[in-house]
Amino acid sequence: MSSVDYDAFRTEVKAFLANALSENLKEKIRLGLPMTKADHEEWHAILNDKGWLAVNWPVEYGGTGWDGMQRQIYEIEACLANAPRVVPFGLAMMGPILQKFGNDTQKAYFLPRILNGEHWWCQGYSEPGAGSDLASLKTKAVRDGDHYVVNGQKTWTTLAQHANWIFCLVRTDPNAKKQEGISFLLIDMTTPGVEVRPIELLDGDCEVNEVWFDNVRVPVENLIGEENEGWTYAKYLLTHERTNIAGVGFSNANLIALKAIAQKEQLNGQPLADNPRFAARMAEVEIDLMAMATTNLRTIAKVASGQAPGVESSMLKIKGTEIRQEIDDLTRRAVGPYAVPKSLDALAEGNNNEQIGPDYAASASVKYFNNRKLTIFGGSTEVQRSIISKSVLGL
Incomplete structure (x- = not known):
């Protein structure tokens, strides 16, 4: 049995995010505006000062040492608070590779520089x-x-x-x-x-x-x-990458936003959320998300115990990316004609053009089109299904 008080931990996370996040960063994430390098570096430094940057690293290397439930709680709350995504290449990919396969000299040189943002x-x-x-x-x-x-x-x-x-x-x-x-x-x-x-x-x-x-x-x-x-190390890294791509926190936050939009947008004089067909699609994606979150938690716990994620990472990669794409599609449909590509330009700093439609519609098409890549990068859905069929079904 874990001795962690998860309710207290969630309260601590919420309080930290409320105090640490600048309005600039929150608005950029809420509106889907592009992040600059300085934006990423700002949030990286804040988390590093707090000691909450390397959530997937063991304490001996400067990580949090959190268990699977703590990591999932933090991911979800950070997304709900409109915190920026931590760039994964150093922390979620290079770090585990160095810790598993790097020599002592490489660990001593590279790991601290990942944490302090020098690399x-x-x-x-x-x-x-x-x-x-x-x-x-x-x-x-x-x-x-x-x-x-x-x-x-x-x-x-x-x-x-x-x-x-x-x-x-x-x-x-x-x-x-x-x-x-x-x-x-x-x-x-x-x-x-x-x-x-x-x-x-x-x-x-x-x-x-x-x-x-x-x-x-x-x-x-x-x-x-x-x-x-190198192929051995590459496969190890890819399992960590695919688990990260699942994006439980992103989907959770985006689903909540979608529900709010569906209450505001009207269809035949009624909230879109009351339309049986639209409501059924939202319910289906929410059920899928709940099931995936459970699998994600099991996988995170496996990693936290020192094991590499196995075929579960392929399952999470498939389902997680499909869920994110479905939420993007439903959001784009919900805002209708206001989901115009490149309407983010009107929200950019220094642009005096008037935004047409609600601000939550500005990024709908941008997210939809950009996230078509989710089922391709990190190993396409077809490749992941082949891995599952060979590893689990023996085909």
Whole structure:
């Protein structure tokens, strides 16, 4: 039996969020406005000062040491309070990899710099010909004395424009089978030969990028684990990433917002929430969310006990992303013609154009279109179903 008083913990979390969050950050999240690097760094520093930044790290490395229930309570309350998402690449991905597979020197150097914000990480996995089929990657690293020389390209690299470090999968043995001959390298993005090229998305934002490597020299000491064993580390990282993508907190907060919108919007003179078909769709997604939250809690508890999440991460990835997309679709439908793409421009600082319709409608289409990617990145839904069929059903 846990000795944690979860009601008291929830009260503590709510009080902290109420006092620590600036109005600027809350409004940006509530309205769905883009976050700047300074916004992310502000919230990162606040959480680090509180000691609540690394919720998935053990205490020995500077983490909270929270159990699964505490982590889920915090995630949900943070989303309900309109707190910014903590950028996951250093804390939720690189941290667990270093703690599991890094050597003592790597842990001592990199982990504190993730916490204090000195290092901003991005993920160098996908390539133009290696997305869901990640093992087909072609970026190569050739050993040259005490360095690897890296050449190739990564794509869809989220927030690479802000990052100063990137963890990369590179091919170190071109003659090995696809999943073999891959190594896990940490690359300083200020190294000569690294170039970041932004990719403009439908909403005009450049959230993702191409990253090019032209004869980039990387010290051998930046290799994680053993050469040609990177696929093992990549799979471990992906299970953590997929669990994080499930987004119980996001869905919980967005569902509450959807219910409020459905009470305000009218259909035939009645609140949309009273329409049987719309109400049935909201009820269905809420039931799915409740079931997923239970599975998520079991998975978080497994991780907290020192185990890696297994096939549950694939289940959470599928269901969690489908739930988030369904809530986005229902929100867009609820606000009707006010869900106009790029209507966020009217809410941007310094823009004098009048916002048409309620402010909660401004981000409806932006979120809907942007989140179509949820069932693709981190391993597409089809790939996750294949993993489940092989691991659980033995097909």
